[in-house]
Amino acid sequence: MSITESSSHYNHLERMSVRELLENINKEDKTVPLAVEKAIPQIEALVEQLVPRMQQGGRLFYIGAGTSGRLGIVDASECPPTYGVPHDWVVGLIAGGDSAIRNAVEFAEDDREAAWHDLASYLPNELDTVVGIAASGRTPYVIGGLQEARKRGLLTGCVVCNPGSAVAAACEYPIEAVVGPEFVTGSTRMKAGTAQKLVLNMITTSTMIRLGRVKGSKMVDMQLSNKKLVERGTRMIMDELTIEEAEARQLLLQQGSVRKAVDFYRQQHARN
Template sequence: MLKITEQESNYRHLEKMSVEEITKNINKEDQSVALAIEHALPAINDLINTIVDKISTGGRLFYVGAGSGGRLSVLDTIELPTTFGVSNDLFNVILAGGKEHLIEAPEEKEDDINSAWEMLVQHKVNVKDIVIGISASGTTPFVLSALKECRKNNISAGCIVSNPNSTIAEQSDYIVELITGPEFISGSTRMKCGTAQKMIFDMISTSTMIKLGRVQDNKMVNVKLINDKIIDRAVKMLMGNTGITDYAKAKELLLKEGSVKKAEDSWKNNNKSTE
């Protein structure tokens, strides 16, 4: 396979560039990321539709990753319970070295060919679920070994990779190849590859939550009421959705019901009964 991610940068002698030149060239390279994603949209859409089907029938999503891609998937998944009011175990991450060592970046763990599947088994992964491998190179042993076991056990598997025709793609049912080209610093896949991965995670989680009914119009109607800023936003959301004009009354109803969606449903039901 051709490892585009390991090819030499299109730029030389970076140390001789001014800050203005460095940022201009990084920005130029970053602009190619959205175009690479656009090219991959059909594959991304197939993957998202499968995730929605799996979760709608009682399944879960598991990301399996190491390095920057794995850590970025953790950052995405930890936002979902608050933003969309879903359970913590709907989107999961199997991270090389364990999520508890997230900030330590134990890169040597990406060569571990046993622990990924062991962690999936601990989570009781089954045929209802879908497992997505994340690997810029498309060859990470930690990820590859997990997908091989998924195939043996008839568990649906997808991948997000940045090289074509990779060994990880060979073990995947749903293949997303984000070919972003050589990095600004040769081989530093935390840059364009990482940016592309973050954008894909946003697409997957946001699209899935919308299709699961966790968003109404363009509003986070199931957001968890965890601080004053969110409560204030939710009160105003409820007022806009229902026509309630009294802020204090809307806030009281919101806090009683626990979410904008539940408060709105309660308000509608009560108004129907008084008509």
């Protein structure tokens, strides 16, 4: 039996008080960052291969089913607003299509041919990277997609929570975050899902930084999609240029991003 399906360290959960349930869930959650830490060399190996491909115009595709697929979609969808990159730089695909984001599609994950069919509409090429996400490490949708992508010369990686899995064997750069049994036996949306989320954060954040989408520690290319982000961008410009709020806000709204506003201001003052 796989580790993610093995019995919980706890029993008779229904007899626990709410406080006991919360404390024991939290106790298990504390082990997740340690499992991810052990996987850092594997994450590094994938990112080191991913970055130069994206610098040449390659894209990152996530493929997964259920919770794993949803996590890939969340990570992909947050890259454009956070880093101001095109929507097709990072793409999340889920078994069963977009309707599966909210409602499970029966047996969609068992179709080995479906992932490559889903990828094919994006006209993938050898500069692209496909990362399969599967807590169990045995999802046919993910295995088939990785095998076909690898056969066609794409870079392949994965994020799994069992060692020595079929998904890991199907790709070149496996990442194994082994978090152990779940608090509720087999409920991989818990520790395994948390580990996957942490790893995906690390992959895209480190990649975007290496692609120059962060300056200092600031999201200088973020999209100004709400008042909070306009205020954040205004503060960034104020701090960087030591100017008043009104001027900083006007610059930001005129230029459309923190980076462009700062560059424009400096160019204008260099001429004077």
